[in-house]
Amino acid sequence: MAQSSDIEWTDATWNPVTGCTKIGRGCDNCYAERFAERWRGIAGHPYEQGFDLTLWPSRLMQPEAWKKPRMIFVNSMSDLFHKEVERAFIDQVFDVMERVDWHVYQVLTKRSSLMRAYLHKRYGSSAVPSHIWLGVSVEDEQHKGRIDHLKQVNSDARFISFEPLLSPLHAIDLRGIAWAIVGGESGPRARPMQEAWVHQIRDACERDSVAFFFKQWGGARPKSGGRLLDGEEWNGFPWQIVPKSIIEQLSL
Template identity: 80%
Template sequence: MAQKSDIEWTDATWNPVTGCTKVGPGCDNCYAERFAERWRGIPGHPYEQGFDLKLWPPRLRQPALWKKPRMIFVNSMSDLFHKEIDRAYIDQVFDAMEDADWHVYQVLTKRSSLMRNYIRKRYDGGPVPRHIWLGVSVEDSAHISRIEHLKQINSEARFISFEPLLGAIGEVDLRGIAWAIVGGESGPRARAMEEGWARQLREICARDDVAFFFKQWGGPRPKSGGRLLDGEEWNGFPWQIVPKPILDQLSA
C-alpha cells in the first residue's frame, strides 16, 4: 500500500518505480538514493537492489484500493520519466491514475522534455486530467529550461519544486504555473540556501499569481533550519485547481 508521507506538501507516496540515476547538481546528495542504499544486499527487502532502477507492476493497483481521497506524490523514490522506463509501463501508471480519479496525483520530474513529449502523445495535445498534476524540479538558473518544457504541456495543474535550491533562479516568468515549492537541501552534506534566493522566488510568485510554499531551510535534517521565511510560514496551495468532487471530499 502507498505510504503516509512526512513531506509537507502531500499526503502519501506511491512508488510503482524505484531507483534512478543522476541528471544534475540537484541529484548530488539525493535523499532517496541515500535511503535505498542502506538496504542494498539485504535479501527480501524492497531495496535489496539499492537504488538501481526497478519496476513494481504489483503496485499499479494500489491507488484503486485506497478509497479515501489523498494527495499522492508519485514516485518519491524515482523519476517516472527516466529514459530506461518503457513507454508502455508509463502508460500503465497513467491508466492507474485515470482509473482511480478520486485522488490528486503529483508527478515530479527532472526529465522535463521527456515528460512533455509523452504527455503530448498521450493526450494528443488535449488537456491533462485535472487530478493529475505535473511538475518539474529546478535547482538553479542553469536548469530553467525545465520550466519552459512544463509550460508547453496543456494543463492547469503545473507546479515547480525549487528544492534543493542551490542558487539564485534569477528573473523568470512563472505565469501559467499554479504552485511553487521552495526548500533547502537536507542531509549530511547539505548545501546552504541563501535567503535572497527564496525571497526572490516569493516576489516572483506574488507578481505572477503563483501559490508559494516554503518547505524548509534544510540542514543536517529536514527540520534543522525550520520553515520560517522572514518570520512567517508560507503555506500557499493552489486550491483552485483541485477538482471540485475531490475538494469536497478532502474538506469533509
C-alpha cells in the first residue's frame, strides 16, 4: 500500500489485487498497465509479473497498520470486480474494510454489473457501510449504463470517475450520485478532451446537487494541461457522506 498518493482525490492506495484486462475504450492506454509492464521479468520486483492479474493475500491486512484515518483508493492498479477475482477473495477485502472502519475506502470499477450483484448478495436490502464508497468509471456515451448499475446499489456514498473522458455524455442524470470526478487522458497516446464535454458534466452536477471535482486536462503528462476550468480549480468534495466519526481526522 502506498502511504501517500499523487492522485488528487485520495490519500493513499491499497492494492490487494494487481493487474487487469481491457473492457472498453477507457482501457486502451491504461496508465497502470504501462507502469506495471516496465518491470515485467525483474526478479523480486512487486510487478515482476507485469500486469497479469494477481491476488495478494499478504496485503489484506495493510490498512490495519494505519491508525490515522485516510481516504484509501482500493485497487488503483486493478479492478476488484474483475471476473477472475474469486468471490471468496472479494469477501476478504470487504471483511477488512468493514472491520478496519476508521478509514474511508473508495472502490472504483468498470465492471459495474458484477459489483451490483456482489453487493446485493452480501448486504441484501441493507445499506453498504457508509465508510465504503462505491464508484464506477464512465469514459464515453457507450458506457453510461454503468451509472444506472451504480444507482441500484443501496448506498449514499456513490461516485463516478469520468476519466479519461473520451466523448460527450448526453442527457446525463446524476441524481443519487454524491461526487463526480472528471479528467482528461494522459500519456504518450493521450486522446484530447473537449471543454464542452466537461461543461456538460459540471452543469449536470450543479443541477443535481453533486460535488464536482475537475482533476486535469491531461496530455503527454498528467499535469501537462493543468487543471483549471474556466480559469479556476474545481475541488468539490462530498463531505456530507464522510462518517462524522472520522471527518475531522482526514488529511484531505
